[in-house]
Amino acid sequence: MNLRRTLRDNRGFILFLLSFALFRTAVADWNPIPSGSMRPTLLEGDVVLVNRLAYDLKLPLTDVVLLPLGEPQRGDVVTLSSPAGGTRLIKRIVGLPGDRVEMRDDVLILNGTPLSYSGNQSHGEAVAPGWVVDAVRATEDLDGRPHAVQFLPALSARRNFAELTVPAGQYFLLGDNRDNSEDSRFIGTVPREKLIGRAHHVIVAADWLGEDGWRMAPRFERWVSAIR
Template sequence: MTLSHTLRAHRGFLLFLLGFALLRTAVADWNPIPSASMRPTLLEGDVVLVNRLAYDLKLPLTDVVLLPLGEPARGDIVTFGSPVDGTRLIKRLVGLPGDRIALRDGVLLLNGQPQAQTGAHTRGETLAPGWVVDAVRSTETLSGRPHAVQRLTGLAVARDLAEFTVPAGHYFMLGDNRDLSADSRVIGPVPREKLIGRAHRVLVSADWLGEDGPWLAPRWRRWLSAVR
């Protein structure tokens, strides 16, 4: 059978693969969570659904914006390409263009106003087998949208950031696990064209660290849950 005959015989399947690829690169995608930087909101082993049309319609497989569709908002959980090396990251958007961002002892200051952290409680957080530190979890509210944040009091880390003004066309990202996240404090503000999409739901989740049970135990309670 010639190549042309093979292509004609399987064109339905090939069109399906092409459509699926276009769907994932331009419309919707999923993003596995590999690290603890977004704890307690997102856990290692979560797979989140990402809306690639939340902000821009892009030429598939590129950062070329064909049509702006929506404006990023404070509090969004965003996937984006690192402006340093292109690695795909997922963080919370805390600063819009023109915002003044600072941290004082782990508390976010937005345009000079501290963002209160309420309902603080402490629990143990396992960083590695046999290494447990105290984690202080609380609720922070950005533009009327509450979300969980976490500080690891057992780690000696810098919790202050001098005031920084977000440049035009850029966004400032922070991990919810404030003491264990390589975010805009490390990689700098993120240009609009590097934004991939907004995460809005955990599709599936499995405990591959052994936190809630045997290796790869499904976390059924997190399946199809909304993220905020």
């Protein structure tokens, strides 16, 4: 009796919560960035806005596609459910179905043509509190969509793999922090239904991984900024 009365007295609020949950699972979502795998494009402490309707309308809380809405493109930054365990990741699409993808000494080769890299700059990169390594940042031209990437020469990483052809209905994804990312080099190509949505803006950001450990200093210059 009390439960029934509580539900009746709070039905407006309950409907709001259900509508909000449906909106997040089917239309738009926001995700905090927990790691440095997409540096320098995305930083730990960024919160990104994700369009869940960019590619498919799905049955909420599932990978079941109800209606295709758009085609993933090279250069899109996407959230995904990892095919190797289901962990939610955020990476960049570099290979479409049918593409031939290869890497030699950190240079990405797409359909037999090496990508171009420009504006190389060296700096120190903190990979853990108190551990700073040399890093090189550059602009990678991915099929006419330039974006920043980072290389960490001092770290052991998978900088080479033989040419592979991306299967139909699947995508090859890489992190922009090429030497510190768990991506298609390790988890394999990603089926379309595992793509959750396209991340298009950083909505808020905070510096929470400083040299002194946890802190919450806002990065106002990154608020409401487009992801490239």
